[in-house]
Amino acid sequence: MTQAVRVRFCPSPTGDPHVGMLRTALFNWAYARHTGGTLVFRIEDTDAARDSEESYDALLHSLKWLGLDWDEGPEVGGDYGPYRQSERGEIYGEVVTKLADAGYTYPCFCTQDELTVRREIARKEGRNSGYDGACRDLTSEQVTAFESEGRTSVTRFRMPDQDWTWDDLVRGEVTFGAEHVPDFVIVRANGDPLYTLVNPTDDALMGITHVLRGEDLLSSTPRQLALHGALARLGVGSGELPKFGHLPYVMGEGNKKLSKRDPEASFSHYEKAGFLPEGLANYLALLGWSPGNDLEFFSLTQMAEKFDISNVNANPARFDLKKCTSINGDWIRALDASDLADRILPRLIAEGVLPESPTEAQQQVLRAAVPLISERLETLGQAAGMLAFLFADEPGSKPFALDPDDAAKLLDEQGIATVQAARSALVNLESWTTEDIEFALRAALIDGLGLKPRLAFGPVRVAITGRRVSPPLFESLELLGRERSLARLAAAGS
Numbered sequence: 076m077t078q079a080v081r082v083r084f085c086p087s088p089t090g091d092p093h094v095g096m097l098r099t100a101l102f103n104w105a106y107a108r109h110t111g112g113t114l115v116f117r118i119e120d121t122d123a124a125r126d127s128e129e130s131y132d133a134l135l136h137s138l139k140w141l142g143l144d145w146d147e148g149p150e151v152g153g154d155y156g157p158y159r160q161s162e163r164g165e166i167y168g169e170v171v172t173k174l175a176d177a178g179y180t181y182p183c184f185c186t187q188d189e190l191t192v193r194r195e196i197a198r199k200e201g202r203n204s205g206y207d208g209a210c211r212d213l214t215s216e217q218v219t220a221f222e223s224e225g226r227t228s229v230t231r232f233r234m235p236d237q238d239w240t241w242d243d244l245v246r247g248e249v250t251f252g253a254e255h256v257p258d259f260v261i262v263r264a265n266g267d268p269l270y271t272l273v274n275p276t277d278d279a280l281m282g283i284t285h286v287l288r289g290e291d292l293l294s295s296t297p298r299q300l301a302l303h304g305a306l307a308r309l310g311v312g313s314g315e316l317p318k319f320g321h322l323p324y325v326m327g328e329g330n331k332k333l334s335k336r337d338p339e340a341s342f343s344h345y346e347k348a349g350f351l352p353e354g355l356a357n358y359l360a361l362l363g364w365s366p367g368n369d370l371e372f373f374s375l376t377q378m379a380e381k382f383d384i385s386n387v388n389a390n391p392a393r394f395d396l397k398k399c400t401s402i403n404g405d406w407i408r409a410l411d412a413s414d415l416a417d418r419i420l421p422r423l424i425a426e427g428v429l430p431e432s433p434t435e436a437q438q439q440v441l442r443a444a445v446p447l448i449s450e451r452l453e454t455l456g457q458a459a460g461m462l463a464f465l466f467a468d469e470p471g472s473k474p475f476a477l478d479p480d481d482a483a484k485l486l487d488e489q490g491i492a493t494v495q496a497a498r499s500a501l502v503n504l505e506s507w508t509t510e511d512i513e514f515a516l517r518a519a520l521i522d523g524l525g526l527k528p529r530l531a532f533g534p535v536r537v538a539i540t541g542r543r544v545s546p547p548l549f550e551s552l553e554l555l556g557r558e559r560s561l562a563r564l565a566a567a568g569s
């Protein structure tokens with residue numbers, strides 16, 4: 076029988092969630108859902124100096140926002156908890172003792188200065204500059220001597236003298252020569268366990284079967300394989316080593332690794348700009364994977380149906396903000412109008428376009444206006460600018476204002492005359508409908524004044540909506556209503 080899949084997402088809560096990290100979460104989620112396995116969400120918060128509760132909250136929020144869920148971890152619990160490493164100190168203490176008692180580790184008294192000097196000498200002599208094993212075989216007299224000097228010791232793991240090869244789920248066979256994997260520190264001098272210990276220990280104890288993570292962690296895999304081997308021999312965990320798959324780097328502008336400082340790197344950028352969770356998740360999925368047949372537009376459910384780790388591409392993926400934005404636009408157009416209106420509404424309130432509790436009439440206008448702008452919208456954040464004119468001057472909303480640049484360009488002498496002619500054409504219109512408004516304006520401005528459409532309607536558009544770019548003009552006039560439209564034409568034409 077094949078073993079049930081157990082994957083994990085185990086970020087460290089430092090800073091703003093990063094899109095590369097969310098891509099890792101997404102791929103683990105998709106693999107768990109595809110296989111009917113379990114997604115464990117573990118928080119690697121053993122670095123008190125860098126970890127923050129704020130970042131922890133932001134992490135949980137970003138995953139939920141994207142539409143991901145997890146089967147074990149914060150808020151849901153599970154049989155393998157606690158799921159925050161800061162609460163697992165006792166467990167690590169026991170593992171460290173077991174490893175030491177069985178001779179897998181040794182105390183290392185080398186100071187940072189000594190290590191630096193020896194590393195420099197090795198480098199100059201063209202030798203391997205990794206840890207040289209100076210404390211590997213200390214006698215008990217040497218240990219006592221160091222201790223009586225007042226030295227403290229870290230705990231180092233004794234690497235077996237062998238090359239390390241594994242069949243990476245993404246990259247195929249990967250090998251690291253023994254000389255590249257020296258003995259490494261697993262516990263600091265103050266007793267704090269390090270990532271090198273706690274990460275594989277928890278993978279072993281939590282029965283993780285597949286470790287899917289970023290390529291930046293590739294070089295830590297030989298050490299983790301060695302530690303897993305020792306833990307298995309000591310009976311810690313199931314004894315089954317996980318399989319490893321390293322997801323490709325995510326590159327930013329100029330083909331450099333996407334750095335935390337790049338604006339497109341942080342999750343909060345997308346939430347603020349008004350990306351849809353569906354759009355961002357869809358784009359993140361394309362960073363190293365695709366469902367095939369050139370399909371680039373799909374939902375999380377479709378991804379989970381199709382996702383297989385063996386289809387992940389080992390080549391670096393490029394983060395293309397334009398493409399991400401355009402996929403988001405496709406998602407906006409895929410929503411039905413009332414869903415889109417519901418998602419736009421809170422943004423309009425937040426930006427003061429609508430009052431805290433919009434009236435039923437305002438909500439109706441919004442629902443009618445949304446289909447008019449969805450073609451032009453790439454993010455929800457653009458909606459407020461396009462729709463503000465419909466609600467301006469109402470109680471609790473901002474006053475109507477012309478965009479100064481657009482007004483300067485279009486409401487010149489000729490523009491003002493055009494607006495006046497438009498008002499005269501509309502003032503006695505019998506029925507205030509899109510068709511009749513269009514008919515009257517075309518007759519007056521194009522047939523009557525002989526203007527080209529751009530010159531005819533541009534000034535009217537600015538007078539009515541405040542901007543050169545707006546929802547379609549005749550529909551906008553209908554939605555705004557006779558009285559307010561005529562008042563705006565009068566104001567701009569005076």
Ligand code: GLU
Nearest residue numbers: 085086087119274288292
């Ligand atoms: N806490 C580690 C990180 O955020 C996780 C590494 C791993 O997935 O093994 O980089």
